[in-house]
Amino acid sequence: MVSGTVLLLLTVLSVCGKAAAERKLVYVTVLFRHGDRSPVKAYPTDPYQENDWPQGFGQLSQEGMRQHFDLGQFLRNRYKGFLNESYDRHEISVRSTDYDRTLMSAEANLAGLYPPSGRQVFNPNLPWQPIPVHTVPQSEERLLSFPLGDCPRYKQLMNETEHTEEFLNVTKTYKDIIDLVRNKTGLNKTNVESVWSVYDTLFCESRHNMSAPDWVTPELMEKLRILKDFGFRVMFGVYKQQDKSRLQGGMLLGEIVKNLSTMADAESKKQLKFMMLSAHDTTVAALQASLNVFNGRQPPYASCQIFELYKDDNGSASVSMFYRNNSKADAYQLQLPGCALDCPLEDFVKITKLSISDDRDKECQLPSEGRDKEVIISLAVSGCLLIFLIALLLGVICWQKEPVSSRGYHHVINREVGEES
Known part of the structure; x- marks a missing residue:
């Protein structure tokens, strides 16, 4: 009896091992937020202004460079055996928004992902090689920068969001904090959506060991953090989340789904294996909201959303999603609502279609x-x-x-x- 049980167990393990071996990684898309940076702006009474930062406002810090170099090494280890050890222009494509901090984050990341070796070493004293990062002017960016301001319908949805019970309750609950921030910062107008920029400035200053004003207490920072996270939810959720997704993050999701489908096609002759996208916290949040997997918190520096496409021996394709939001931890798997953890591509396409517009410009009209x-x-x-x-x-x-x-x-x-x- 015991031997029979052992035999059955070994058989099951053998079948599972065989099934796992048959599933082959064929394509990966990663979207990440830039690394640590200086504040985007200062408030009027801020003791620290632009000339107090080495490269001015909104620039990648050396800590941000290290974060992305580390993320590049993480990706190198994760995809060892899948990506070539040396850089191959045919298997990777890199795109960034046209901001210094995102372009530099991509470059630092690639330095960790593709350290030169052999013939790719052009300077023995420099363990680095140039790898192209593509971008478009900010005025033309419609894929990696959200929320886009070219959509009247989205503006209407945001106005309607501000009249929801949840929004009004949060505004009422934190009225004293919002008033305090307005009085102490010298800003003419503060509200739930804009007050998070003050938190961002204070957060950046604290990370770079700059002393906070007396009115900035740990309790205040925690309440501002809550308002900041709520601001992200307001942009892409709280009210008619799917409608917002079709006008914002769904644009990027549509491109990712299209690429996954193309790479899964048995007739595809493309050699591309890896798509790298360098963008912002709002980009990650908008994409995750369109997938209905957003956790409601601001994506941290160098956070990384991963899509992996697998195919098995019979030609079936599936998609697995992972999120790495802690530089000291591994990526954890995300589950698309309504699908398995390893979601069949056919189901992935069907479920995500609800968040992807066939004609966004038309839907943007009131x-x-x-x-x-x-x-x-x-x-x-x-x-x-x-x-x-x-x-x-x-x-x-x-x-x-x-x-x-x-x-x-x-x-x-x-x-x-x-x-x-």
């Missing part, structure tokens, strides 16, 4: 605009018909009131002479 045009046209046509009917009615009335003599030729008998005239 719903009332079309109806308003129809109403105006209908009123104009009705008005013309009414005027025509009134004119016709007046014409009939006038015609009936005309004297008989004016209605055309007729004989008149001259009674005195008895002759026709």
Whole structure:
């Protein structure tokens, strides 16, 4: 009996091991946030202004460079045996938003991912090699920078979000904090959505050992952190999350799904194995919200969202998602709602389609605009018909009131002479 049980167990383990061996990694997309940086801006009463930072506002710090070099090494170890040991331009493509901090993060990351060896060493004293990072001007970026401000419908959704019970409750709960920040910072206007920028500035200063003003206490920072995270949720969720996703993060999701489908196609001749995207915390949050896996917290520096495409021997494809939000920990797996952890590609495409617009520009138009045009046209046509009917009615009335003599030729008998005239 015992030997039979052992035999059965060994058989199961053998089958599982074989099944696992049959599943082969064929393509990876990674999206990450840039590394540690200086504040994007200072508030009016801030004792630290732009000239207090080595490279000014919004620039990658040396700590940020180290974070991405480490992430590059993590990716090298994770995909050892999948990616070539040396850089091969055919198997990797890198794109970044057109900001110094994201471009430099990508470059630092690639330094960790592809240390030169052999013929790729062009300077024996420099363990680095140049690898291309592609970008487009900020004004043309529609794939990696969210929220995009070119969408009237999204602005309407944000306005409606501010009238939801949850938003009003948070505003009321933290009114004293919001008022305090306005009074202490010299800002003319502060609200739930904008106050997080003050937190960001204070957070950056604290990470770089700059003394905080007396009014900045640990309790205040914790409340500002809560408001900051809520601000991220407001941008991409809280109210009509899927509608927002179709107008924002769904654009990036659509591109990722398209690439996954292309790479899974047995007829595909592409050699590309690895797509690297360097962007921002809002980019990661927008994408995760469109997948309905956003945890509601600001993605930290160098956080990394990973998509892995696998194929098995019978040609079936599946997608596994991972998120690394701690530089001292491994990536953990995310589950797409409604699908298995290792989600069949067919199901992945079907589920995510709800968050991807077929015509975003059309969906961005306000719903009332079309109806308003129809109403105006209908009123104009009705008005013309009414005027025509009134004119016709007046014409009939006038015609009936005309004297008989004016209605055309007729004989008149001259009674005195008895002759026709």
